[in-house]
Amino acid sequence: VTKPARLAPALAAAAPDGLAALLSAPSRPRSSRRNLVFAGAAACACALALFAVFSGATGSTGLNSSLVATRPTLRTFLAKTGYSAAQAMVPVQQQRRNVAGSAVAPELKTAPVAKDFKEPRFMWQALREAVDEEMERDPNVMIMGEDVGHYGGSYKVTTDLYKKFGEMRVLDTPICENGFTGMAIGAAMTGLRPIVEGMNMGFLLLAFNQISNNCGMLHYTSGGQYKVPIVIRGPGGVGRQLGAEHSQRLESYFQAIPGVQLVAVSTPRNAKALLKAAIRSDNPIVFFEHVLLYNLKDEVGGPDEVQSLEHAEMVREGTDVTILTYGRMRYTVMEAVKTLEAKGYNPEVIDLISLKPFDLHAIKKSVEKTHKCIIVEECMMTGGIGASLSSEIHERFFDSLDHNVVRLSSQDVPTAFALELEAATIVQPEQVVAAVEKVVG
Numbered sequence: 001v002t003k004p005a006r007l008a009p010a011l012a013a014a015a016p017d018g019l020a021a022l023l024s025a026p027s028r029p030r031s032s033r034r035n036l037v038f039a040g041a042a043a044c045a046c047a048l049a050l051f052a053v054f055s056g057a058t059g060s061t062g063l064n065s066s067l068v069a070t071r072p073t074l075r076t077f078l079a080k081t082g083y084s085a086a087q088a089m090v091p092v093q094q095q096r097r098n099v100a101g102s103a104v105a106p107e108l109k110t111a112p113v114a115k116d117f118k119e120p121r122f123m124w125q126a127l128r129e130a131v132d133e134e135m136e137r138d139p140n141v142m143i144m145g146e147d148v149g150h151y152g153g154s155y156k157v158t159t160d161l162y163k164k165f166g167e168m169r170v171l172d173t174p175i176c177e178n179g180f181t182g183m184a185i186g187a188a189m190t191g192l193r194p195i196v197e198g199m200n201m202g203f204l205l206l207a208f209n210q211i212s213n214n215c216g217m218l219h220y221t222s223g224g225q226y227k228v229p230i231v232i233r234g235p236g237g238v239g240r241q242l243g244a245e246h247s248q249r250l251e252s253y254f255q256a257i258p259g260v261q262l263v264a265v266s267t268p269r270n271a272k273a274l275l276k277a278a279i280r281s282d283n284p285i286v287f288f289e290h291v292l293l294y295n296l297k298d299e300v301g302g303p304d305e306v307q308s309l310e311h312a313e314m315v316r317e318g319t320d321v322t323i324l325t326y327g328r329m330r331y332t333v334m335e336a337v338k339t340l341e342a343k344g345y346n347p348e349v350i351d352l353i354s355l356k357p358f359d360l361h362a363i364k365k366s367v368e369k370t371h372k373c374i375i376v377e378e379c380m381m382t383g384g385i386g387a388s389l390s391s392e393i394h395e396r397f398f399d400s401l402d403h404n405v406v407r408l409s410s411q412d413v414p415t416a417f418a419l420e421l422e423a424a425t426i427v428q429p430e431q432v433v434a435a436v437e438k439v440v441g
Contacts, residue, residue, distance in 0.1 A: 118301070119299070120268075120297050120299050121268050121272075121297065121298070121300045122268065122294065122297050123265075123267070123268045123271050123289070123294050123295070123296045124155050124156050124294040124295070125268070126269070126271050126272040127271055127272065127275055128156070128157050128158065128159060128161070129300065130272045130273075130275040130276045130279070131157065131158065131195065131275070132161060133303045134275075134276055134279045134280070135165055138193060138279075138280075140191060141194075141195070142168070142171065143158060143161070143170055143171070143194070143197060144170075144171035144180055144183070144184060144194060144195070144197070145171075145172075145180065145196055145197030145199065145234075146174075146199045147172065148161075148162075148171070148172060148173075148197050149161075149162040149167055149171065149172035150162060154199045154200070154235065155291075155294045158170060158197070177198065177204055177206040178206050178209065178210055180196065181204070181211065181215075181232070182207070182210045182214065184196045185210055185215050188227075188228045188229050188230045189218065189227075193230070193231075195231045195233060196230065196231070196233070197233060198234030198235075199234065200236070200248075200291075201234045201235060201236030201250050201288065202236070202245055202246060202248035202250065204232065205248075205250070205253070208253070211254070211257065211260065211286070212257045215230060215232075215259075215260060215284040216259035216260040217259055220259060227282045229284070230285070231275070231279055231285050232284070232286045233275070233287035235290070235291040236249070236250060236290065236291060237249060237290040237292065237378055238292075238328075238378055238415050238422065238426050240292065241417055241419055242291070242415075242417075243415070244414035244415050244416070247415035249378050249410060251264065251288060251379050251384070251385050252380065252383050252384045254286045255355060255356050255388065259283075259284065260283075260284050260285070261281070261283045261285045261309065261354075261356055262285070262286050262355035263278060263285060263286070263287050263288065263309055263355065264290075264326045264353065265288070265289055265290075265353075266290070266313075266330045266331075267298055268296060268298045268299070268300050269298060269300045270307055270313065270353065271289065272305075273301055273306050273307035274306075274307050274353070275287065276305075276306045277306040277307055277309050278309060280306070281309060283309075288327065288355075292328055293327075293328060309353075310354050311354065311359050312351060312352050312363070313350070313351040313353050314350060314362075315334065315351050316337060316348060316349040318346040318348035318349070319346050319348070319369065319370060320346045320348075320370060320372070320440050321345075321372040321373070321374060321440050322347075322350065322363070322367055322374070323347050323348065323436075324350050324352055324373065324374070324375045324389065325350070325351060325375070325377065326351055326352040326353065326355065326377065327378060328378060329377055329378050330349075330351050332428065332429055332432065333376050333429075336429040336432035336436075337349065339429070339430075339433050340432075343433075343437075345436055345437075345440060347436060348370055350363070352385075352389075355385055358389060358392060360392065360396065363393065364396070364397055367397050367400050367401065368397070368400045371400060371402040372401070372402060372403045373405045374408065374432070374435050375407045375408065376432055377408070377409050377410070378409075378427070379410060380410050380411075380412050381409040381411065381412055382412050384407075384409050384410075386407040386408075386409050387407070393405050406435050406438075408431055408432060409427070410425055410427065411424070411425040
């Protein structure tokens with residue numbers, strides 16, 4: 001914001017009502033109210049500031065003119081959706097907890113695998129269908145981010161949704177990740193179910209404070225009085241000559257945040273079913289979509305199909321070795337499996353799906369059968385997803401292993417732009433073949 005003097009009246013006008021709502025919940029101890037105000041301050045401040053921008057309080061300097069046209073304030077928006085301050089402050093009912101320590105929605109039942117198929121869709125189309133169907137199903141669902149409205153999103157996941165649901169539920173934002181992520185967290189606290197699209201997952205590092213200090217902690221620091229049902233999604237992973245800053249592997253960055261759930265999709269079908277489940281969940285969820293999988297085409301399920309966010313997916317059953325992978329590396333592994341089958345090997349391949357919490361039940365069952373385990377990931381070798389998963393397997397299932405867990409991870413270097421150097425930094429099929437031959441013998 002470049003003109004704080006012009007912003008001050010808007011903040012002054014909105015802040016008293018916001019603080020009054022925060023402090024008005026019945027039977028709340030003073031310390032709890034104080035902690036709640038401190039915990040929600042960043043999210044609320046971001047929300048107020050960004051809506052002040054939308055309402056023209058800061059002028060149009062540095063912003064697209066279409067974004068500074070007069071827009072309703074947050075209170076007007078909530079009023080239109082039927083939410084009052086009293087409704088927003090109703091204490092959250094006691095909910096079951098997952099291993100991350102955050103609230104979880106009632107368990108979702110996965111639809112029968114062989115029913116309710118639609119014609120093949122690209123992954124970006126499957127994701128769009130999921131958002132469309134959930135916004136139609138629940139008027140509290142909204143999506144916001146840079147260019148999600150008229151432009152349709154950087155990978156077309158929100159194409160034309162603004163025509164159907166309007167510009168307030170498909171909200172174009174300024175280039176200000178910490179601002180609109182904070183606004184989404186504040187909206188989730190009041191009962192909405194926002195989806196935040198990052199134009200690139202690397203850009204969401206600018207909102208790391210909001211995701212870690214607000215998104216992951218508010219349910220805990222409010223004593224369960226607030227939930228933050230938010231989905232933070234977007235393209236990530238190593239692309240094809242996109243350069244270092246647009247080829248980030250951020251899974252392990254977010255894995256360290258208490259209270260946040262991580263999901264990585266790999267097919268059009270599980271992308272749609274998992275996104276629908278994520279939108280319905282009361283947990284804050286970081287939803288990883290690999291940038292090179294958007295044009296992958298396959299059949300998808302119908303509007304009633306959802307998939308458990310905590311369960312891994314069996315890709316191929318086998319007996320010789322367990323290969324654990326996720327995201328784009330699923331296809332690197334399956335390319336290697338063709339060679340391994342020709343050589344007489346019978347590997348079992350599991351797509352993790354849930355990067356936090358891990359599906360340790362499925363992993364245990366497989367390791368007890370094969371007695372060997374290889375982890376294939378695009379994340380970095382040092383401090384990556386594979387590092388924490390390998391530790392879990394060694395600590396929990398050591399007696400079932402005939403060989404130490406082997407990790408195949410990306411090099412600990414920034415991703416190069418040159419095609420040959422880029423390929424050298426990530427795992428290739430021949431490395432998977434060599435690892436299986438070494439472990440199995």
